[in-house]
Amino acid sequence: MSDQEQGAGLNRRIPEAGVAALLLAAGIIVITDSLRVGIEWADDGPKAGYFPFFIGILLAFSSGWTLLQTLLGWSRETNLFSQWSELRDVGAMLLPTTVFIVAVPFLGLYFPGALLIGYFMKRHGDFGWVTTVLTALGVPLTFFLIFERWFLVPLAKGPIEAWLGF
């Protein structure tokens, strides 16, 4: 990373407007769905959309307000959300985590967990293979003992555990 890039980053207005727009969309979904199930009174009392309708209105109003404020002050906003390097660090955490979570439905919790720990120790730390492998296998094994053996709470398991006979 060069010196010029230091200090460069994502302007705050983009995520600010994005989150506000997302919340506004959520508000509109709530309103339309409330209208679908009915916001008026039935014979036996208020219908199912009666209460959420107000929630949707307030959600749309408050996030619409933030969105409007952000758009009006678009060119004046100079604050950074994060520097690019910081965002890269967040990505370095978020991407492997996403891969881990996507793997869970197929492989269960234990082996993707071991892989995640192993990957991190190799990629971001300077550990030898022995330490890495022992930690990566030891931690899920400990969880296995705590959850499945002592507290009798079964966790998600995949084909590898089935092959091992659990």
Next chain:
Amino acid sequence: MDELNSLMQGFAVAMTLPNLGFMLLGLLLGILIGVLPGLGGANGVAILLPLTFSMNPTSAIIMLSCIYWGALFGGAITSILFNIPGEPWSVATTFDGFPLAQQGRAAEALTAAFTSSFVGAFFAVLAITFLAPLLAKFALQFGPPEFFAVQMLTFCSFIGMSKDPPMKTLAAMMLGFALAAVGMDTVTGQLRMTYGFTEMLKGFDFLIAVIGLFGIGEILLTMEEGLAFKGKSAKINFRIVWQTWKELIQYWRTFIRSTLIGCWMGITPGGATPASFMGYGMARRAARDKESFGKGNVEGVVAPETAAHAAGTSALLPMLTLGIPGSPTAAVLLGGLLIWGLQPGPLLFVEQKDFVWGLIASMYLGNLVGLFVVLTTVPWWAAILRIPFPVIAPVIIVICAIGAYTVHSSIFDVIMMLVFGVLGYLFKKLRYPMAPLVLALVLGDMAESSFRQSMLLSQGAVNIFYSNWLVGSLMALSVFLLLLPTWGALKNLLRRREARAYLR
């Protein structure tokens, strides 16, 4: 002295050997959670909640509340030794705690922190012991409109007292309510906002939201800040503890002030974090040597720690008596009660006497035992912090995933946890508060049903909310708090206008 009798019975319940064991286990787990980044009181309790499903409710709540005390204690260790607040409410502790550690007075700072935590929590428990039964008796007369008014007050006070932008507070809260409404409507049985997904039928569980928002979100933030653990080591011996205790007596005014601030902020849902800052600020304002604050003044450790623990403990008072938690962690404990089939609220004190007083007794014991456990085990916890971040971070993510999975044994929940995690990161960076989101998610169904019941009672007339003095004054107070931010904005606008007129 009805309360004292009940309390003694409570001690009898809490003092059994298995319960003492769970207490110790809970404390150790809690301190561990408090020390580790990304795991805090709220999500730590949420993750460990499924472990207690097979236990009886009294033992389970004793263990869970001890996890909570432990987390409160643990937060102080990282702030003083490593200048890293393990919990949001220990940020104020770093101001004077870390300078003290740098001067080689870490043991003194830690002793002061733990002792003030104990004092703050102790007086808050005293308040619970004597106020809770009164409040519960009073609340027995509440009908749906009164309950809705109390819930309204809770949510309006977030908007009125929060330091975050009011519109963002409102948006976060309404998102919580909207997520709570997803799934089957309990009154009419209609499906809302499920769009044909069977996973959505049950709605969103707030435990998943808590684990994602606070756990994954916090790890992402820590990653961004780039953690370097450069800590001081600490050894505590009895002589230093004794000396510090003798010294602490002179700060009795600070103790009283911070306890009052903390109890107030805990019962009204201000939470432990603002309480700790307020305690610190007030102590500095009242002190004669203001300059020494921030450079290693023991009083600067005492004030925020006392306030944070008083707030954290008294947050359980409205949770037990009204079913309205004063903090996200109290909300998780409430979720636990619901899972064991205990409906928090005034009736709990009538129907589940053993449980309530066992819990209150365990608060006394848990705090006392916690003080000694934490004083004797500090060096070990400091050693845990020396485990490098590349090991800690993935382990915490795996723990969060396991925690999210065990709530309903559902893989969909694990995916939702990640979504909430990203949301938590964005919310934290953009200053959307998370506590109102979580509380709205927890209380959404309750608030909706009390609102609809009130409307049924009055056949749709809003005047039921000012039909008697109690509902009326609660509602008036809510509206006042709701409008508080507008007042500030108005004043700013006027001032700017005046300034402009003056310049012309």
